[in-house]
Amino acid sequence: MSSDDILAVRDLKVSFTARRAGRKYRVQAVDGVSLSLAEGEVLGIVGESGCGKTTLGRAIVGLVQPDGGNIAFKDDDAIAAGGAALRAMRLNVRMVFQDPYASLNPRRTIGDSVAEAGDINGIFRDRTDRSAMIASTLTAVGLDPSFATRYPYELSGGQRQRAGIARAILPTPSVVVADEPVSALDVSVQAQVLNLMMDLREQLRLSMLFISHDLGVIGQISSRVAVMYMGRIVERGATRTVLDHPLHPYTRALIAAIPKPDPSKRILGAIEASEPPSLFKRPAGCAYAARCPLASDRCLVDIPQLRSAGADDRALACHNV
């Protein structure tokens, strides 16, 4: 972990036990992910449904217990330390959720929801301090302070997501884990919310882990990107480099799947309709081998490890590139 990193995840493993037809299966949702987040940086995590990107985010904010590896916040292994260090991390690493309709309690006012982290951790001096902080936070996310006394059903999807962001920045954290924060919103609202998140990042000096399946959105907001496939990072690097010169065949396929204004200008790559292998039956070698146009015999038996592939932290996990 270098000195300007605020969050470092090393070899994180998360698994779930699932039952199917009476038999127990272990599903390795996150399978040895390492990443670091520098202060003020936006790291994009991209991958298709079920690749483990949401589980990764949930593990970082403490919603699921990892069964291997560690999560270090500002040089401390907060999860191992527990107690006060974990509490500090809970306030410093916060989450914005995907579905703005499900993420606010319908029985609580917007103000109560926004102030929740402060209320739980007892940071407000008194009621006036509390309402002042709620008002300034609502203003910061572009909502009128009068929204504090309203209920979620009175708000539109975009307004609710703004409230969800307000909840994540009171008190101001160091890291925000944003799990598909705009994918449930209309395209026009998406841009507004993305701009808001960029502005807040600058004003509050937030570092952000931005989880999305949408490379277009990732390209707009993040400076670095990590591509996940079946619980592992397969490619990593500066966003522009990865998007313009993808190395891993899976990244190429993802980029090829972005709808283009001119359909004749497609990046050559595997355009596939196939699905990833079942999480219950993980292939022995590279998880992508079955769908990969470059797959060789070695890919079927040997899991490719993430290795350095150039300047700017560029890394790749593929035998044949």
Next chain:
Amino acid sequence: MSRDVAILWLKPFIARPIALAGLCILLATVLAAVFAPWLSPFDPYAIDPVTRLTPPNTIHWFGTDQFGRDTLSRVIHSARMALLIGSGVVVFALATGVPVGVLSALFPRLGHVLMRMVDVLMAFPALLLALGLIVILGPSVANAILAIGVGYMTTTTRIVYGLTLRLRAETYVEASRSMGAGTIWLISKHILPNLVSPLLVQASFVFAFAQLGAASLDFLGLGAPPEIPSWGNMLAESRTFITRAPWLLFFPGMMIVATAFSLNLVGDALRDRLDPRFRQVFGEKG
């Protein structure tokens, strides 16, 4: 604000005349219970051998029983016992069912044990369970409440358990946990407030079934002491005079049916009010 809320809650009743009728019957019963001494034309305990078993007439509107007691006065006074038993059972069912259901859902290990015990209780028909408990505890009003309450505590627990399992998985509960919320915070701020509306509906049904249960126990002589006026006791006493004085069965029987029916109607209307599919109809944004 509070006026708007009141209108919102009244709307399903206004939209459905039969539900409004149910609400009126219910209110009438409550008023009868509260003002029984002033509403009753006669003392419900006063014996008058001269006028025994008189059919309904202008003086005794509902007739008199085998001791010459005024049936109308006894029917009115019986509403007190009905409300006492009904609210007692509701309070008992909620006070036990809510904590057991919530804790079972939040702590799966504890839940496995508690919910199996609830399953065992549920395997008995409610009335059989009540009879068994009364035989053990002895007949009294308090024991009747307990005996009937145990039967409805199980259904309440099941409902609370299921709802809490669902609430526990809600994103806003996860958000709260990710910010360091403990169990007490989750229960008081997220789970209980979201249980209030469905429990209101459940309470109205439990109240209605408690009426039937209490009447059954009274009829069998296992509920309120026989001298206390209650609809079940009145039925029990008068059944030997069924051919000579049918009015003695008709009026208390009607009251049992009317209160249970009205409570079901009110419960239905409350449920419709709380069902999101009906909300649009009543003009609330979903």
